[in-house]
Amino acid sequence: MSIFTRFKRKSVDNDASQVDIFNKETEGLSQGQIVLRRFLRHRGAIISLGVLSTILVFVFSALDFKIGFLKYHGWWKYNYTEQPDLRTQGCPQYLSGCPTLSINPFSKSFGLGDHPFGQDDIGRDYFALVMRGAQRSILVMFIIGIVGGVIGTVIGAISGFYRGKVDAILMRFTDFIITIPSIIIGSVIGFHFGNLGATFLAFYLGLFAWTGLSRLVRGEFLSLREREFVDAARVAGASDRRIIFKHILPNAVGVIIVSVTLIMSGAILLETGLSYLGFGVVSPDVSLGLLISQYQDSFTTRPWLFWYPGIFIIIIALCVNFIGDGLRDAFDPRQRRRISRKERAQAKAVSLAKQGEN
Amino acid sequence: MLAYIGRRISILIVILFGSSFILYNLAAISGDPLEGLRGSTDPKVKVEINALIHQLQLNVPPPARYFIWLKHLLTGNLGLTRSGNPVSTELSQAIPITIRLIFMATLIAVILGIGLGIVSALRQYSRFDYAMTFVSFLLYSLPIFWVAVLLKQYLAISFNNFLGTATIAPAWIAGLSIVSGFFWAAVISGDRKRVFTIFGISGAATAIVLTLLSLTKWFSHPGLGPIMIAAMGIGIAYAVTFLSTGLANKAARNASLAVVALGVVLYFPTQYLFNKYPGALTVFLLACLTVGLAVGCGYYFAKEDRRPVIRTSVITSLVMGIIILIDKLMKTWVPYVNTDAVNNRPIPTIGESNSLLAPGHFWFTFLDILLHVFLPTIALTLISFATYVRYSRGTLLEVMNQDYIRTARAKGLTERTVIMRHAFRNTLIPLTTIVVVDFAGIIGGAIITERVFGWRGMGTLFNNAITNFDLTLLMGVFFVTSSLAVLANLAADLLYSYLDPRIRVVSK
Numbered sequence: 114m115s116i117f118t119r120f121k122r123k124s125v126d127n128d129a130s131q132v133d134i135f136n137k138e139t140e141g142l143s144q145g146q147i148v149l150r151r152f153l154r155h156r157g158a159i160i161s162l163g164v165l166s167t168i169l170v171f172v173f174s175a176l177d178f179k180i181g182f183l184k185y186h187g188w189w190k191y192n193y194t195e196q197p198d199l200r201t202q203g204c205p206q207y208l209s210g211c212p213t214l215s216i217n218p219f220s221k222s223f224g225l226g227d228h229p230f231g232q233d234d235i236g237r238d239y240f241a242l243v244m245r246g247a248q249r250s251i252l253v254m255f256i257i258g259i260v261g262g263v264i265g266t267v268i269g270a271i272s273g274f275y276r277g278k279v280d281a282i283l284m285r286f287t288d289f290i291i292t293i294p295s296i297i298i299g300s301v302i303g304f305h306f307g308n309l310g311a312t313f314l315a316f317y318l319g320l321f322a323w324t325g326l327s328r329l330v331r332g333e334f335l336s337l338r339e340r341e342f343v344d345a346a347r348v349a350g351a352s353d354r355r356i357i358f359k360h361i362l363p364n365a366v367g368v369i370i371v372s373v374t375l376i377m378s379g380a381i382l383l384e385t386g387l388s389y390l391g392f393g394v395v396s397p398d399v400s401l402g403l404l405i406s407q408y409q410d411s412f413t414t415r416p417w418l419f420w421y422p423g424i425f426i427i428i429i430a431l432c433v434n435f436i437g438d439g440l441r442d443a444f445d446p447r448q449r450r451r452i453s454r455k456e457r458a459q460a461k462a463v464s465l466a467k468q469g470e471n
Numbered sequence: 472m473l474a475y476i477g478r479r480i481s482i483l484i485v486i487l488f489g490s491s492f493i494l495y496n497l498a499a500i501s502g503d504p505l506e507g508l509r510g511s512t513d514p515k516v517k518v519e520i521n522a523l524i525h526q527l528q529l530n531v532p533p534p535a536r537y538f539i540w541l542k543h544l545l546t547g548n549l550g551l552t553r554s555g556n557p558v559s560t561e562l563s564q565a566i567p568i569t570i571r572l573i574f575m576a577t578l579i580a581v582i583l584g585i586g587l588g589i590v591s592a593l594r595q596y597s598r599f600d601y602a603m604t605f606v607s608f609l610l611y612s613l614p615i616f617w618v619a620v621l622l623k624q625y626l627a628i629s630f631n632n633f634l635g636t637a638t639i640a641p642a643w644i645a646g647l648s649i650v651s652g653f654f655w656a657a658v659i660s661g662d663r664k665r666v667f668t669i670f671g672i673s674g675a676a677t678a679i680v681l682t683l684l685s686l687t688k689w690f691s692h693p694g695l696g697p698i699m700i701a702a703m704g705i706g707i708a709y710a711v712t713f714l715s716t717g718l719a720n721k722a723a724r725n726a727s728l729a730v731v732a733l734g735v736v737l738y739f740p741t742q743y744l745f746n747k748y749p750g751a752l753t754v755f756l757l758a759c760l761t762v763g764l765a766v767g768c769g770y771y772f773a774k775e776d777r778r779p780v781i782r783t784s785v786i787t788s789l790v791m792g793i794i795i796l797i798d799k800l801m802k803t804w805v806p807y808v809n810t811d812a813v814n815n816r817p818i819p820t821i822g823e824s825n826s827l828l829a830p831g832h833f834w835f836t837f838l839d840i841l842l843h844v845f846l847p848t849i850a851l852t853l854i855s856f857a858t859y860v861r862y863s864r865g866t867l868l869e870v871m872n873q874d875y876i877r878t879a880r881a882k883g884l885t886e887r888t889v890i891m892r893h894a895f896r897n898t899l900i901p902l903t904t905i906v907v908v909d910f911a912g913i914i915g916g917a918i919i920t921e922r923v924f925g926w927r928g929m930g931t932l933f934n935n936a937i938t939n940f941d942l943t944l945l946m947g948v949f950f951v952t953s954s955l956a957v958l959a960n961l962a963a964d965l966l967y968s969y970l971d972p973r974i975r976v977v978s979k
Contacts, residue, residue, distance in 0.1 A: 292486055293949070297494070297933065297948075300918075301494070386615075405616060427612050430612030434608045434611055435608060
């Protein structure tokens with residue numbers, strides 16, 4: 114009758130047929146295979162993974178870039194520094210540089226057009242700017258994730274494995290850094306290192322992004338190092354390094370991967386937030402947060418300058434969050450998925466058949 | 472216990488010392504306050520540089536300079552900003568503003584987040600659950616400065632324009648009714664027939680209410696009046712009784728209904744008091760009186776097992792009191808909107824109060840503060856409530872798998888009792904600690920919000936500190952936020968051990 118009424122199917126949640134189904138599914142599979150299967154079943158995560166990889170390819174192939182003497186020519190005709198003439202034709206009155214993107218398949222102008230996302234006030238192609246901004250933001254996200262992940266894993270592993278004084282010192286140090294809010298530490302760093310470029314900024318930010326991860330890894334190591342397989346390895350004469358890397362770390366990899374994705378989803382919002390405040394990526398380089406902060410006042414007159422970078426931030430962060438969620442579910446041994454009616458009916462039929470045989 | 476707290480506090484002091492040392496040195500070495508002067512060609516620049524070096528003690532290396540700052544701090548002196556004001560006065564002006572900004576947001580986010588999270592857990596794997604998961608992830612991924620600009624445009628400016636006519640377009644009515652139908656159908660749910668009935672009823676109810684509001688131009692002349700208050704009160708009495716003790720408990724139902732009746736009877740004397748003695752003290756005393764009356768009602772109606780009855784009537788009375796207060800504010804609305812300072816555009820997009828508004832009128836000031844809090848609160852709520860939805864959903868699902876829930880069911884308790892008394896309360900234990908820690912953490916997060924909405928709180932101070940290279944101000948801000956964060960952690964731990972007897976504080 115009420116909000117508390119539960120669905121009928123839930124009352125059989127814990128019955129034997131469900132356990133049967135789960136056991137049958139994981140029979141004869143390695144841990145890695147089980148995790149992979151669970152991840153592939155998380156629809157949101159798979160879709161996000163697809164979207165994120167598409168965006169990655171799309172964004173990074175759009176513009177020219179150079180690695181050493183290798184030059185790459187992007188498929189987009191403008192660069193983010195070029196200033197083509199401001200387009201006024203076809204725009205509403207008193208407006209210039211309006212977007213030419215048209216998603217109505219029946220209109221004459223269907224397609225990308227000359228400036229799909231419009232132009233900014235000095236005529237730079239906004240599509241190129243957004244692509245460049247997204248590149249920077251994604252780059253920052255990955256660097257922070259990698260730097261933070263590596264430092265966090267190492268510190269957590271050492272302090273969980275060796276315990277005692279080493280642990281006490283490292284964890285106090287972690288406490289020191291965890292107490293400083295990330296936006297404060299980010300601003301202090303960003304204000305002074307922002308002009309060194311996005312890569313440096315991300316690297317320095319990554320140096321302070323590992324605290325939560327290191328605590329989790331330490332916890333994992335503390336419990337794993339007491340397990341029988343570690344004792345066995347030690348009795349067999351394995352060195353500390355071998356035990357850490359070959360025996361314990363592979364068992365802690367779930368925790369690490371999940372929290373690295375969380376670091377990354379936090380990182381993209383941190384970077385855009387810092388750039389918005391003016392403490393992150395600074396012009397002439399471009400970042401999505403910087404674009405929003407530069408053009409927020411023109412929202413009423415030229416809303417496209419505001420919408421596109423924001424949409425890119427949201428899509429990227431959303432995908433990373435969903436992938437993180439999928440990974441967490443996949444690595445969580447307690448995670449139970451929903452059993453469909455068909456599967457339950459099948460399991461029931463099997464168990465009835467067994468009873469009949471007896 | 473005391474030994475434990477003492478030990479924890481001494482650790483906290485060490486942590487604060489360490490983190491402030493790190494931040495101080497980091498801030499000191501990462502920039503040069505003389506940079507602006509070095510490039511100058513002014514002949515007096517040498518003197519200025521020397522003066523600045525003397526003022527900021529730049530000839531002392533940063534680690535040593537930190538101890539000078541620390542020595543001042545220990546004597547209770549937070550130092551001077553570069554413009555010469557004491558840091559402590561700047562902070563004491565900024566802190567109340569920031570607290571005002573985040574308090575309401577946290578409160579609303581917690582209530583909404585826990586409520587929706589629990590419904591979503593009870594409806595695990597339903598469409599509602601999937602929709603909530605998606606929405607909370609979406610909100611997680613929103614940059615607050617982006618949301619804020621959208622809110623300014625679509626909520627504030629459009630709403631102010633809308634107040635000019637105060638009529639709702641039919642398309643909007645239809646859309647909102649369908650949304651409300653979907654929402655309630657998903658929340659209550661059941662078999663197909665019931666879902667359609669609920670959809671129809673809630674959609675139609677929304678449509679009727681919105682049409683009436685539109686036709687009477689209620690939005691430009693809002694108000695409730697005693698009849699509406701009575702009707703709402705009865706609904707609230709039933710809802711609170713239902714959630715708190717179940718409708719089978721006659722005493723609780725009667726007590727809450729009596730509280731509502733008292734509220735309606737006392738409506739007119741209350742209005743008199745509001746007008747005769749406006750002020751926070753009146754509101755506070757009336758709130759105390761309300762609770763007192765509610766306790767009395769509960770005591771009178773329940774002959775045995777009084778606690779749940781009194782709890783029910785007190786909750787009802789508080790909601791009732793808030794409605795009466797809202798009614799009073801709605802009555803203040805029309806004169807407030809017509810003042811020159813407001814000029815018919817009541818929802819502000821910027822600032823923490825209207826400086827043009829003549830001071831001294833308690834109700835005007837009260838409404839003014841509330842309206843200025845409105846947009847930032849919504850923005851912060853949207854961002855932080857996703858966490859609570861996810862967290863309360865996860866915790867409730869975990870709790871529902873515990874043995875004591877099976878025991879409770881096996882005893883034959885109703886599903887309501889099992890969920891509200893056994894599951895919900897245990898869900899709240901880990902949530903309390905999250906809320907406490909978050910409240911402290913959000914102060915740091917409010918930096919961006921303050922910038923977007925032009926508030927002059929801690930965030931602005933922090934901004935100034937960074938851009939002017941003002942180390943004492945930066946350390947002042949940090950000192951306040953980090954002490955709060957660290958103390959909140961301690962409070963959360965103590966609260967946890969108090970709420971959950973399974974976790975004992977061991978003092979070694």
